[in-house]
Amino acid sequence: MRPFNNILLIILLTSHFAFSQKKDSVNAKAFIPTGIRLGYDLVSPGRAALVNTFDGFEASVDVDLYRYYPTVEIGNSARSFASVNGSTYTNTGDYWRAGVDVNFMKKDPEKNMFFLGARYGRATYDEEATIITSDPVWGSYNQTLQNESLTARWMELTTGMRIKVWKIFWLGYTARFKFSLKLDDSGDLLTTDVPGYGTTDRPTTWGFSYYALVKLPIRKAK
Amino acid sequence: MGLSFPAFPYLCPLFMNKVIKRASVLVFCVLVAACLEQPDCFNLINNSVNISYRKIADGALDTVAIEAVSIVGLDSVFALRNTGALLPLDFTKNTISVVLDDVERTRLLAIGYRVQPQFVSEECGPRFQLSDLTVSSPSGDSVRVLSSTPGGNSAHIGVYRCPRNNMVRIAFKQNASRGVIRDTVVVKSTSADFQAFTIYPSAGSLSFMNLPLNSNASSTRITLQFSDNTEAKLTFTYNLVRKTVYQVCGEQTFITNVRASADVFDMEMVESSRYVTDSIYDPPKINFAAFQ
Numbered sequence: 304m305r306p307f308n309n310i311l312l313i314i315l316l317t318s319h320f321a322f323s324q325k326k327d328s329v330n331a332k333a334f335i336p337t338g339i340r341l342g343y344d345l346v347s348p349g350r351a352a353l354v355n356t357f358d359g360f361e362a363s364v365d366v367d368l369y370r371y372y373p374t375v376e377i378g379n380s381a382r383s384f385a386s387v388n389g390s391t392y393t394n395t396g397d398y399w400r401a402g403v404d405v406n407f408m409k410k411d412p413e414k415n416m417f418f419l420g421a422r423y424g425r426a427t428y429d430e431e432a433t434i435i436t437s438d439p440v441w442g443s444y445n446q447t448l449q450n451e452s453l454t455a456r457w458m459e460l461t462t463g464m465r466i467k468v469w470k471i472f473w474l475g476y477t478a479r480f481k482f483s484l485k486l487d488d489s490g491d492l493l494t495t496d497v498p499g500y501g502t503t504d505r506p507t508t509w510g511f512s513y514y515a516l517v518k519l520p521i522r523k524a525k
Numbered sequence: 526m527g528l529s530f531p532a533f534p535y536l537c538p539l540f541m542n543k544v545i546k547r548a549s550v551l552v553f554c555v556l557v558a559a560c561l562e563q564p565d566c567f568n569l570i571n572n573s574v575n576i577s578y579r580k581i582a583d584g585a586l587d588t589v590a591i592e593a594v595s596i597v598g599l600d601s602v603f604a605l606r607n608t609g610a611l612l613p614l615d616f617t618k619n620t621i622s623v624v625l626d627d628v629e630r631t632r633l634l635a636i637g638y639r640v641q642p643q644f645v646s647e648e649c650g651p652r653f654q655l656s657d658l659t660v661s662s663p664s665g666d667s668v669r670v671l672s673s674t675p676g677g678n679s680a681h682i683g684v685y686r687c688p689r690n691n692m693v694r695i696a697f698k699q700n701a702s703r704g705v706i707r708d709t710v711v712v713k714s715t716s717a718d719f720q721a722f723t724i725y726p727s728a729g730s731l732s733f734m735n736l737p738l739n740s741n742a743s744s745t746r747i748t749l750q751f752s753d754n755t756e757a758k759l760t761f762t763y764n765l766v767r768k769t770v771y772q773v774c775g776e777q778t779f780i781t782n783v784r785a786s787a788d789v790f791d792m793e794m795v796e797s798s799r800y801v802t803d804s805i806y807d808p809p810k811i812n813f814a815a816f817q
Contacts, residue, residue, distance in 0.1 A: 392644035434642040493643035
């Protein structure tokens with residue numbers, strides 16, 4: 304039930320904005336983008352500085368088609384873990400997500416956003432683990448296993464804000480509810496972490512990105 | 526102008542307050558949820574496999590007197606039940622060989638499986654996921670994988686035995702003023718005129734017994750010794766028929782047209798519209814009522 308509770312939370316928090324605005328007509332020009340917005344995730348370098356098990360970056364690009372924002376996010380991630388018993392795990396890989404955000408602050412003249420959206424994510428990664436353990440019945444186990452060019456895919460529900468700070472500079476965050484992870488588990492080693500998704504020990508997980516963005520104008524917004 | 530969530534003079538202040546308040550709650554919930562999502566350090570190996578004895582006729586669990594269960598190359602004792610055994614699989618290899626010793630025979634099982642390690646966390650270390658169970662029997666027994674993923678309480682491997690076609694069941698009865706009622710006896714020992722196993726509780730009274738008939742002869746004599754040191758001699762006569770019912774079991778001997786007599790009991794064939802009472806079934810059905 305937990306994933307559905309999480310979805311319900313997101314829907315409840317955003318439903319107010321979805322239904323509190325009057326219906327109005329939209330002319331075709333509203334669907335011509337006013338600009339291309341490029342973003343760089345500040346969480347990833349912060350995380351890499353604070354946590355020595357992570358390294359990576361994430362960037363995003365979106366355009367405004369009236370209240371709809373087709374979005375692509377790309378990133379790279381590397382994880383490195385070592386357990387107290389000597390086992391280790393490393394992975395490195397690239398990922399992308401594509402989807403649409405729907406802005407519920409559609410009357411805002413600056414096109415600030417409070418949005419709800421969805422993503423399809425896909426990652427390609429390599430991983431290696433040295434597994435060390437000992438068992439009272441079966442003895443010791445020490446093997447190094449590798450998986451190369453694995454792929455994984457998943458879905459996300461997103462919510463967040465984009466706020467114009469000054470001229471072309473924007474800030475914003477995206478909170479992600481990630482679910483429906485599909486892994487390639489044909490290798491000798493089971494995946495611990497998927498770049499862009501996170502650890503695989505649970506069927507759903509959360510993510511958070513905080514972007515510094517630049518909007519390159521195409522036309523002037525009315 | 527701040528770098529977090531600045532106020533916007535061009536928006537309704539009340540509306541923005543709501544936005545910021547709800548967004549803050551959402552972000553807080555996300556961060557708390559992220560902190561709570563640490564992996565659990567239990568169930569790190571799903572390597573238990575449940576081997577159960579089953580009847581080939583209906584797949585139901587069978588009760589077997591198991592004497593020993595061992596894994597080739599390992600000197601350990603494992604949990605035994607009268608319907609099977611619970612064994613650990615060797616997660617450092619992909620196969621184990623199991624020897625099942627029961628009162629009827631010794632059965633060999635070759636169990637194969639897939640082992641995939643996974644690094645769980647810095648605290649937990651690795652775990653091992655076992656899957657894709659396979660089983661074969663070098664001793665020629667009928668075996669089948671019931672659930673291909675080890676672990677948990679489900680039955681994973683079934684060892685199917687061919688029908689026992691020689692167990693006649695007698696129920697102890699007595700006549701009373703209100704009709705025929707159940708009677709009980711306390712059996713001290715049994716003997717037959719051929720080498721056979723008769724399994725019955727070593728303590729307590731019995732209202733019925735399964736008795737073995739000799740499949741190599743057309744009659745069997747069985748002696749029951751009761752707790753008061755009295756004896757009852759039972760004689761069964763029957764016809765033998767050879768036929769193949771289950772391919773894996775080959776041609777077997779079936780017993781029909783059973784007749785019974787006894788020196789102490791008055792043996793009466795029971796009446797049933799559900800089965801043929803002078804034939805032998807597995808599991809046994811009541812063939813005769815023994816009146817004292």
